[in-house]
Amino acid sequence: MSLSLFFLLILIFSSSTSSSTTIILQGNTTLKSPNNTFQLGLFSFSFSFYLAIRxxxxxxxxxxxxANRLHPSPTQTGSILHLTQTGSLILTHSNTTLWSTAPTFNTSSNLSLKLLDSGNLILSAPNGLVLWQSFDSPTDTWLPGMNLTRFNSLTSWRTQTDPTPGLYSLRLKPPFFGEFELVFNDTVSYWSTGNWTDGKFLNIPEMSIPYLYSFHFLSPFSPAAEFGFSERASETGTQPPTMFRVEPFGQIRQYTWNNQAGSWKMFWSMPEPVCQVRGLCGRFGVCIGETSKLCECVSGFEPLDGDGWGSGDYSKGCYRGDAGSDGSDGFRDLGDVRFGFGNVSLIKGKSRSFCEGECLRDCGCVGLSFDEGSGVCRNFYGLLSDFQNLTGGGESGGFYVRVPKGGSGGRKKVFDRKVLSGVVIGVVVVLGVVVMALLVMVKKKRGGGRKGLEEEEEDGFVPVLNLKVFSYKELQLATRGFSEKVGHGGFGTVFQGELSDASVVAVKRLERPGGGEKEFRAEVSTIGNIQHVNLVRLRGFCSENSHRLLVYEYMQNGALNVYLRKEGPCLSWDVRFRVAVGTAKGIAYLHEECRCCIIHCDIKPENILLDGDFTAKVSDFGLAKLIGRDFSRVLVTMRGTWGYVAPEWISGVAITTKADVYSYGMTLLELIGGRRNVEAPLSAGGGGGGGESGDEMGGKWFFPPWAAQRIIEGNVSDVMDKRLGNAYNIEEARRVALVAVWCIQDDEAMRPTMGMVVKMLEGLVEVSVPPPPKLLQALVTGDSFHGVKADSGNGASSTGGSLSDGDLEVSTADSESYTGNVFSPLDVNVNVSVR
Structure with a gap:
């Protein structure tokens, strides 16, 4: 059945449906544009139904x-598109809402909904005012007449037949919004158009064809910062249809319609080759770039998602096949390859077999390479991805991936001579390793327990990530005698430097060699084996005599705290939201994805750095404490920064990762407010809030109690940085604000995990209104407080405490285990077991 409309649909609220809604589409009905160019309807993709324009x-x-990319309808029957009396479009199935637009609050009885021949669905008032249009909420396709702005972007489908949001998006590149970039997983930028100059993008001259299309670009410094294009009239009066599309495999392509061939013709695609797309083949997947098959698994590995692999979704990658019948592993030579997203440890060894033995003893080791010239092998850890076969210039000496003996799941059924030989050789190797280990132990005892990374290198193992060992003189020259100070971090001062290869670095010099030795070793061993786009990368170190220095990648835009001053630069909302999500992802990686759970212990704006693209990177792991996967708590000496410390630290109980969640929540409040949490008293009504009773301490005004109350009451705009004006996404701001208050709950069990925080910020989990945190005031004033309960395993609880300037030794408490798969703010479902 077709609902064909020549010009527009006049919507009249009738008694046949409901006094408050009107049915627009139902079942297999469609809405067509005037010239029948486009149609709106419920169409089937991947055995589900979606409200779509085609x-x-x-x-x-x-x-x-x-429309409903996240919530498909199971059947066409029972799916209805309504228009409410408040001017909102709602798609439902069996009275369950699958998708809706924001209310326009236009209660006119003759609102009009029309589908234009441009492909734009418009809801307008009787006076012609556009109340909502689909062009403002694009999906994966860019059509003529559609403007892309700093507030919207294109997101690929999951596969060619699955409209679920994929892993790749096209957006205007912050902070200047003068070019487009392709981004993987909302964080990793892997290609850009180059700046818009003289009517074209530097990297894509094909994108501007003056006799076919007219492009326009509003100033990136305007609130709109939008870019669009329109078709030029030809001699015949029409141009063939064209569109830009972000493909599920990470390329952006321009298609034009070829009348003679009766099909779409790809005009250009970027990046080329397709193997430059990040994350395309997932972990242990190799990009081959063939039209019929983009990826294959590393030899000895199998697709993790066989169905997805068959449909062109390679993102979940591959897994290592089963071990041999004896449960053992071996190595397969992949030759020269290139890959990304991996952690590396350097090991000194005389042969590759020695390095293989070291790798096999560590269950986390997934492969290695060996350089005979330097006698150094590199053992790789984590989920390696983005493999590409090279003719040269790959891993020195080739890359050897760890696989089950006999190949992918190869279980040998015959005990032949080769197996016997392998067993004998294996026994000899193991005995040799045992002898070497005993010799090393004897050597250590005779050496009187020498300390320092130099001795660890001599013993054959350096627990660091592909780091360079600098001499003190090198770093002294690089920093011009430590003259250009750029900040002060935990336990030391940070200087800007330039290495011999002209790369700019940040050099952190520990200023307390005695007390800082432990922190130095902790940072090297911790940061050195961690790599994530939202964590600062450690490039090298110096451990010469009494000198202790760390060399980091340089963050061009400094620390977040620089932007939290009224007289300082102002970050756009887009950048702030990306900082919030990026920081959460970095902390979540430390908590949930590292081989050992890492509690940062000092999350604050000073430890959130911004690179040249304003990507947030968490820094300073000097206070980090590592705990094994089998434990949920760690006892530490209380450190951190006042104003960000979780209540359970004050009450004298052992902390968990939820302490970082609390600090992150406090930082979020500063981020959206564009100010520090502790400031001098404001005049009554100033700055959107005044020092209400109970919010002051020692002449200083504490922002969080006042902000939390406004957020809970629904007055998020009162808390927002006034420098933003109205240039921010209201829904995103509300989500960030509510998440901040959930993070600073008194009871750590009420706080979400950082992994859940990421989902809440990204809109994958609905965020409800939290209860007010009651301990904030007590934390500020130093009064005794009650309500933080630490179950010590015998029914006793620990309450009370106050702030002090010195360190506070945390009392011993038995560990607790918290489990639960879903964070439900209104009905927290947490199972607690004491062990």
């Missing part, structure tokens, strides 16, 4: 917009 007569790819 070309009426053109073949695949013909779908240009999808």
């Amino acid at each position: 070309h009426t007569s053109l073949p695949f790819p013909n779908t240009t917009w999808v």
Whole structure:
């Protein structure tokens, strides 16, 4: 059945449906544009139904917009598109809302909904005012007449047949918004158009064809910062259809319609080759770039998601096959390869077999390479991805991936001579390793327990990530005698330097060699084996005599605290939201994805750095404490910064990762407010809030209690940085504000995990209104407080405490284990077991 409309649909609220809603589409009905170019309807993809706009007569790819990407309908029957009396479009199935637009609060009885021949669905008032349009909420396709702005972006489908949001997006590149970039997983930028100059993008001259299309670009410094294009009229009066599309495999392509061939013609695609797309083949996947098959598994590995692999979704990558019948592993030579997203440890060894033995003893080791010239092998850890075969210039000496003996799942059924020989050789190798280990132990005892990383290197192991060992003189020259101070971090001062290869670095010099030795070793061993886009990378170190220095990648835009001053630079909302999400992802990686759970212990704006693209990177792991996967708590000497310390630290109980969640929540409040949490008293009504009773301490005004109350009451705009004006996404701001208050709950069990925080910020989990944190005031005033309960395993609880300037030794408490798969703010479902 088709609902064909020539010009527009006049919506009249009738008694046949409901006094408050009107049915627009139902079942297999469609809404067509005047010339039947486009149609709106409920169409089937991957055995589910989506409200979508598509070309009426053109073949695949013909779908240009999808509404309910996150919530498909199971059947066409029972799916209804309504228009409410408040001017909101709502898609439902069996009375369950699958998708909706924000209310326009236009209660006119003759609102009009029309689908234009441009592919734009418009809801307008009787006076012609556009209340909502699909062009403002694009999906994966960019059509003529559609403007992309700093507030919207294109996101790929999951696969060619699955409209679920994929892993790749096209957006205007912050902070200047003068070019487009392709981004993997909302964090990793892997290609850009170059700046818009003289009517074209530097990297894509094909994107501007003056006789076919007219492009326009509003100033990136305007609130709109939008870019769009329109078709030029030809001699015949029409141009063939064209569109830009972000593909599920990470490329952006321009398609034009070829009338003679009766199909779409790809005009250009970027990046080329397709193997430059990040994360395309997932972990242990090799990009081969063939049209029929983009990826294959590393030899000895198998697809983790066989169905997805078959449909073109390679993102979940591959897993190592089963071990041999004896449970042992071996190595397969992949030759010269290149890959990313891996952690590395350097090991001194005389042969590759020695390095293989070291790798096999560590269950986390997934492969290695050996350089005979230097006698150094590199053992790799983590989920390696982005493999590419090279003809040269890959891993020195080739890369050897750890696989089950006999190949992928190869279980040998015959005990032949080769197996016997392997067993004998293995026994000899193991005995040799045992003898070497005994010799090393004897050597250590005779050496009187020497300390320092130099001795560890001589013993054959350096627990660091592909780091360079600098001499003190090198760093002294690089920093011009430590003259350019750029900050003061934990236990030391940070200087800007320039290495011999002209790369700019940040050099952190520990200023307390005696007390700082432990922190230095902790940072090297911790940061050195961690790599994540939202964590600062350690490039090298110096451990010469009494000198202790760390060399980091340099963050061009400094620390977040620089932007939290009224007289300082102002970050746009887009940057702030990316900082919030990026920081959460970095902390979540430390908590949940590292081989050992890492509690940072000092999350604050000073330890959140911004690179040249304003990507947030968490820094300063000097206070980090590592705990094994089998434990949920760690006892520490209380450190950190006042104002960010969780209540359980004050009450004298052992902390968990939820202490970092609390500090992150406090930092979020500063981020959205564009100010520090502790400031001099404000005049009554100033700055959106005044020092209300109970919010002051020692002449200083504490922002969080006042902000939390406003957020809970629904007055998020009162808390927002006034320098932003109205240039921010209201829904995102509300989400960030509510998450901040959930993070600073008194009871750590009420706080979400950082992994859940990421999902809440990204809109994958609905965020409800939290209860007010009651201990904030007590933490500020130093009064005794009650309510933080630490179960010591015998029914006793620990309450009370006050702030002090000195260190506070944390009392011993038995560990507790918290489990639960879903964070439900209104009905927290947490199982607690004491062990």
